[in-house]
Amino acid sequence: MNTRTYSNTPSPTCDVRTRILTAAGERFAQFGYNKTTMAEIAKDCDMSAANLYRFFKNKLDIGSNLACACLDTKLLLVKNVVQQTQQPAAERLHNVVLQILSHTHNEWANNPRINEMVTAICDARLEIVNQYELNRHNLIVELLEDGVRRDEFSIPDVQDTAEAITTAITLFSVPLFMSLHNLETFEKRAKSVVQLMLSGLKKR
Amino acid sequence: MNTRTYSNTPSPTCDVRTRILTAAGERFAQFGYNKTTMAEIAKDCDMSAANLYRFFKNKLDIGSNLACACLDTKLLLVKNVVQQTQQPAAERLHNVVLQILSHTHNEWANNPRINEMVTAICDARLEIVNQYELNRHNLIVELLEDGVRRDEFSIPDVQDTAEAITTAITLFSVPLFMSLHNLETFEKRAKSVVQLMLSGLKKR
DNA sequence: ATGCTGAACATTCAAGATAATGTTCAGCAT
DNA sequence: ATGCTGAACATTATCTTGAATGTTCAGCAT
Secondary structure (H helix, E strand, O other), X not given: OOOOOOOOOOHHHHHHHHHHHHHHHXXXXXXXXXXXXXXXXXHHOOOOHHHHOOOOOOHHHHHHHHHHHHHHHHHHHHHHHHOOOOOOHHHHHHHHHHHHHHHHHHHHHHOHHHHHHHHHHHHHOHHHHHHHHHHHHHHHHHHHHHHHHOOOEOOOOHHHHHHHHHHHOHXXXXXXXXXXXXXXXXXXXXXXXXXXXXXXXXXX | OOOOOOOOOOHHHHHHHXXXXXXXXXXXXXXXXXXXXXXXXXXXXXXXXXXXXXXXXXXXXXXXXXXXXXXXXXXXXXXXXXXXXXXXXXHHHHHHHHXXXXXXXHHHHHOHHHHHHHHHHHHHOHHHHHHXXXXXXXXXXXXXXXXHXXXXXXXXXXXXXHHHXXXXXHHHHXXXXXXXOOHHHHHHHHHHHHHHHHHHHEOO
């Protein structure tokens, strides 16, 4: 008669985690990670602070989950550009770099609190940013290999080249630098960098 | 080189300025900028703290002069590499990048105090780092133009390309990043970046 | 006049006290 | 048994205040 009311990963529990993350995310975005207390998050979820610890190891763990989600979003943007397979690889590389720049600049300008949170969490949990970098590296590898496959690019060592590209666009990936110039200046620079890289990658 | 805009006073005064800078430099290197007091610098020079203000506007001004000197040293290293005109431009570009990396890493590892001072001063006086960047940009322009003149390079826009190169080696220029990897990893990356850039610059 | 100083003043730093927050857990309610 | 809480405890942040330091200037010595 009754359908099963529980499972291996009980859905109520998942729901609660999501509710907590949503509440915490809103607080963090509005007031920052440090200024948000566990008690406040708990109140938003109509529960006690102690109860939060049944779903997350601690505050940093909540922050880490949110930071991961932010980085995943960032990654998804890049992925979407890379997988526009109807476009030439060269154009996609160009778009990837400008996408990364525009996202970094945008977050820095419009969501400073979230940005501050991501930075703080990544400071405390280096593996998160490592994972993100690795994933982004793999996306660039995918793009380069596709370019080679299509005879657009000629690349001796794809791994090395992907690393070189990642390194070369550091300025556009680190929020800290965003205060140095306005977006137009950055875009001009990004285009110069892409042009320089492409002239080295293209097959002739 | 950074122009000294601070004084055109006679040579005995310059001597005192030099003595003060030397004393301050030693203290800053050993104890850091913040932990060094004007009174201590003054005592090292057998004078009163008040007398320091006859030669420098304030403590930051002393720090600025020393920071400029550090950046001038850095610049001189690059200049020396660029002006090894018996070497191919490509090789010189390679050496410039590795020189910058090695110097950044070395200062970070061996002179953390001085490094901290330069960073602090540059935070307070952005024009110092701007001047340094401009000078370095010009050196790279010089190198690129030389490469073009010798028919090694083919470069549509030297200014843009020099900017692109400066941008692409950000990771190797900023002390803050030095904690991310060990020197070998950085050198490997630097070589990849140089190779990528060179394959774009070289005439074929 | 010139070069310098000691003392005064303004600002920053640091140590200790206090409050706020993060975390844990025994125990209550269902 | 399970889910949750209030209270206790540990850690971290904030505030306060005296001391240290940066800076200025009237006045002394040459």
